[in-house]
Amino acid sequence: xxxxxxxxxxxxxxxxxxxxxxxxxxxxxxxxxxxxxxxxxxxxxxxxxxxxxxxxxxxxxxxxxxxxxxxxxxxxxxxxxxxxxxxxxxxxxxxxxxxxxxxxxxxxxxxxxxxxxxxxxxxxxxxxxxxxxxxxxxxxxxxxxxxxxxxxxxxxxxxxxxxxxxxxxxxxxxxxxxxxxxxxxxxxxxxxxxxxxxxxxxxxxxxxxxxxxxxxxxxxxxxxxxxxxxxxxxxxxxxxxxxxxxxxxxxxxxxxxxxxxxxxxxxxxxxxxxxxxxxxxxxxxxxxxxxxxxxxxxxxxxxxxxxxxxxxxxxxxxxxxxxxxxxxxxxxxxxxxxxxxxxxxxxxxxxxxxxxxxxxxxxxxxxxxxxxxxxxxxxxxxxxxxxxxxxxxxxxxxxxxxxxxxxxxxxxxxxxxxxxxxxxxxxxxxxxxxxxxxxxxxxxxxxxxxxxxxxxxxxxxxxxxxxxxxxxxxxxxxxxxxxxxxxxxxxxxxx
Numbered sequence: 333x334x335x336x337x338x339x340x341x342x343x344x345x346x347x348x349x350x351x352x353x354x355x356x357x358x359x360x361x362x363x364x365x366x367x368x369x370x371x372x373x374x375x376x377x378x379x380x381x382x383x384x385x386x387x388x389x390x391x392x393x394x395x396x397x398x399x400x401x402x403x404x405x406x407x408x409x410x411x412x413x414x415x416x417x418x419x420x421x422x423x424x425x426x427x428x429x430x431x432x433x434x435x436x437x438x439x440x441x442x443x444x445x446x447x448x449x450x451x452x453x454x455x456x457x458x459x460x461x462x463x464x465x466x467x468x469x470x471x472x473x474x475x476x477x478x479x480x481x482x483x484x485x486x487x488x489x490x491x492x493x494x495x496x497x498x499x500x501x502x503x504x505x506x507x508x509x510x511x512x513x514x515x516x517x518x519x520x521x522x523x524x525x526x527x528x529x530x531x532x533x534x535x536x537x538x539x540x541x542x543x544x545x546x547x548x549x550x551x552x553x554x555x556x557x558x559x560x561x562x563x564x565x566x567x568x569x570x571x572x573x574x575x576x577x578x579x580x581x582x583x584x585x586x587x588x589x590x591x592x593x594x595x596x597x598x599x600x601x602x603x604x605x606x607x608x609x610x611x612x613x614x615x616x617x618x619x620x621x622x623x624x625x626x627x628x629x630x631x632x633x634x635x636x637x638x639x640x641x642x643x644x645x646x647x648x649x650x651x652x653x654x655x656x657x658x659x660x661x662x663x664x665x666x667x668x669x670x671x672x673x674x675x676x677x678x679x680x681x682x683x684x685x686x687x688x689x690x691x692x693x694x695x696x697x698x699x700x701x702x703x704x705x706x707x708x709x710x711x712x713x714x715x716x717x718x719x720x721x722x723x724x725x726x727x728x729x730x731x732x733x734x735x736x737x738x739x740x741x742x743x744x745x746x747x748x749x750x751x752x753x754x755x756x757x758x759x760x761x762x763x764x765x766x767x768x769x770x771x772x773x774x775x776x777x778x779x780x781x782x783x784x785x786x787x788x789x790x791x792x793x794x795x796x797x798x799x800x801x802x803x804x805x806x807x808x809x810x811x812x813x814x815x816x817x818x819x820x821x822x823x824x825x826x827x
Contacts, residue, residue, distance in 0.1 A: 337467055339460055339487050339501055341494045347440060354436040355403060356427065358459075359444045360390055360410040367442050367490075383407070392419075393426040397434070406430070410445060417458045418738055424462025425804035431484050432467075440488040449493060456489055457500035463487070464508055465804040470519040503633065507818060510629025511811035517621040518796060518809035522597035522614045526569045527645035530596060530617065534574050534624055534643070540631045543577040557684040559663040563677040564646035566601055566654025573685060576627045576641035580634065587638035588826075589695035590627070590817055591685050593678045593702035594620030594645040601648050601674030602656055615809075616678070618796030619701035620645065626817035639821050642689045644681040648674070660759050664688055665781055668759040676763045678704050679777050687781040696826050697726050697786035700778065701813055702793075707771040709794040716740040717813070718791035720775035726786050729825050730816070739816035741790060744772060751776035 344367075347355075357368070368379050377400060382388075388396040392411030398404065408427055415423075431439060441459075443452050467484070491497055517525060517533065525533075535544050549571055552561055557573070564571035595616040599605060605613070620643035627641040655661075659671045661680070665687045669680065682700055689698060708718040719741040721727035727743055734741045750772045753765035761780060765773035775789045795812040798805065 336485055337464055337487060338485065339489065341491050341497055341501075342440070342488050343492065344490065346488075347490065353403070354431070354434070354439045355405045356431075356439050356441045357405060357407050357444050358410055358441060358455075359407050360412060360446070362390070363444065363446065365442075365444050368444070393423060395430055404436075406434075406439075417454065420455050420458035421462030421465070422803035424459035424464075425466035425802075427459065428463045428466040428484070435483050437483055438486040438488070439484065440490060442490045450496075452491075453497045453500060456491070457497060457504060460487065460489070460501060461504045461508070462804045464504065465511070466806060468512060468515060468806060470516065470808065472519075473521075506632035507629050507815060509632055510625040510627075510818065511814045512625075513628050514621045514625025514814045515809040515811045517624065518615055518618055520614070522647075525596055525614070525617070527564070527572050527594070527596050527647060528570060530594060530620070530643075530645045531572050531574055534576065537576065537624075537628055537631065540628065541578070541634075542627060542631050543579070545575040545577070547573040547575070552684075555688065556662065556664045556666075557688065558661045559669055559680040560644050560646065560684040562655045562659070562661045562671070563595070563601075563648050563680050566651040567647040567649040569596070569647045571644075571646040573688065574643050574645060576624070576643075578627060578631050578635070578637075578639045578641075580630070580637045580639065582638075584638060587640055587693055587695050588821065589640040589642065589689050589693055589698040590623045591682065591689050591698060591700040592620035592623035592641070592643040593617070593681050593685075593700075593704065594643045595678055595681065595703075596645060596647050598648045598675070598677065599650060601677065602650050602654050603673045603675040604650055605675060612797065615797050616703050617645070618703045618792055619643075619678075619790075621796070621809075622701050622792065622813035622817065625811065625814040626821070629814060629818045630821050633818075633822070635818075635821050637821050637824075640689065640693050640695060642685050644685040646677075646681055648677045663781070664691075667761055667780060670756040670759040670762040672762050673764045676774070678702050679763060679774050682778055683781045686778065686787075690782060690785050695785065697723065697788070698782065699730070699788045699790065699817070699820070701790045701817075703796060704774050704789075704791045705771040705793055707769075708791040711744075711771060712742055712794060714794040714798055714800070716742045717795050718742060718744045718771055718775075719788060720744050720746050720772070720791070721786075721788040722746070722779060722782065723786040723788070726788050730788055730790075730820070733819050733823075734816055737815050737819060739812055740795075744775070746772065746775055746779065751779065754780075
């Protein structure tokens with residue numbers, strides 16, 4: 333549930349010096365400007381004296397609030413050291429937190445930086461991106477959600493030239509819309525976000541130009557998707573496979589594909605999780621949430637590339653009809669799988685979803701995302717996703733893209749002997765191997781269903797949710813990965 337924040341760009345004639353608003357001066361030193369002088373003449377305050385008496389030193393994120401009968405200003409430190417785009421975003425998040433505490437409904441941001449016009453556009457656009465990312469909250473189920481919602485409603489930016497900054501803010505909004513959509517889906521409780529409701533949420537994207545195809549259980553049965561279907565057998569909820577097609581380059585036959593695991597709730601099935609282990613299992617649709625959010629951002633931005641998004645949507649529950657340990661299922665690929673643990677269900681969903689995607693669309697490369705194993709959290713914590721791939725160039729590209737935008741991944745091994753641990757004595761494969769290296773074995777299992785197609789698997793179990801508050805994150809669903817997939821689609825990797 334994104335905020336109602338509105339951004340607008342104004343010129344100096346539109347500053348209402350007499351109104352009860354907050355002027356935010358982005359400053360790196362005490363160099364006076366015409367706007368400082370204007371404020372001083374209206375209030376009689378001397379900025380330099382105030383700064384000196386308050387020991388304000390212009391450090392990154394440092395602030396100094398000055399109130400007067402006429403107006404209020406907030407000096408907001410930019411710092412002296414060289415910064416990256418991510419620094420500007422973090423600065424925006426810090427600014428939002430400060431404004432939110434102060435309770436102002438409207439602010440005007442005035443840059444007092446000694447940089448070029450182009451550099452100012454970059455700084456302001458990234459700052460506002462971080463500002464809006466930090467504003468996110470999910471209050472849908474709070475009785476007093478309107479009372480408790482964020483107070484800031486309108487942000488004005490003083491700029492002489494509007495066009496370039498407006499374009500950059502439009503790009504921000506498209507990306508944020510996808511990230512917030514992913515966050516909303518991940519926050520939703522499982523009694524609301526059933527597989528059917530997830531389908532409903534996805535079909536709403538048709539209005540922005542995404543072609544949607546929904547495969548129901550009858551359709552999947554005809555295709556032989558019994559690995560995926562087996563997972564949902566124990567639930568009263570029906571299972572689905574949803575295809576999203578963005579035709580951003582209609583004259584090209586090439587495309588890329590993203591595939592997501594969408595287990596809307598994972599009880600573990602008959603291999604039942606502990607009560608504590610079940611508490612967070614509404615998040616097991618996180619991979620699908622990333623894919624859907626990325627597809628929304630891609631379509632809104634009208635990215636000039638053909639992108640396929642595929643998500644398998646199921647609920648894994650125990651019942652008299654549930655899949656059993658010891659069962660053998662036949663996947664769409666024809667490979668048979670011995671089920672030794674019904675809680676290793678995500679790889680079964682992806683096995684059919686990956687094979688279907690590659691066979692039907694023949695993508696240049698495919699990336700799958702799944703909250704697949706708890707073991708990846710033991711290996712990498714909640715800072716990075718695990719990256720497994722059969723293509724070193726694709727792997728390196730994903731890694732480097734993630735480093736630039738702080739959607740961090742770490743390259744993991746995928747040696748052949750891990751795959752050997754997934755071989756069954758009575759079927760082609762089994763769905764679990766040994767406890768050691770289980771995240772790698774899970775990735776090796778998936779590799780059986782991609783053939784020679786360039787493929788990367790992202791185990792996102794540790795990164796889709798974080799209770800840790802950061803400069804641009806207020807806790808809970810992170811929206812991690814939406815930006816990564818968006819950037820990969822936007823850039824011309826491979827073609």
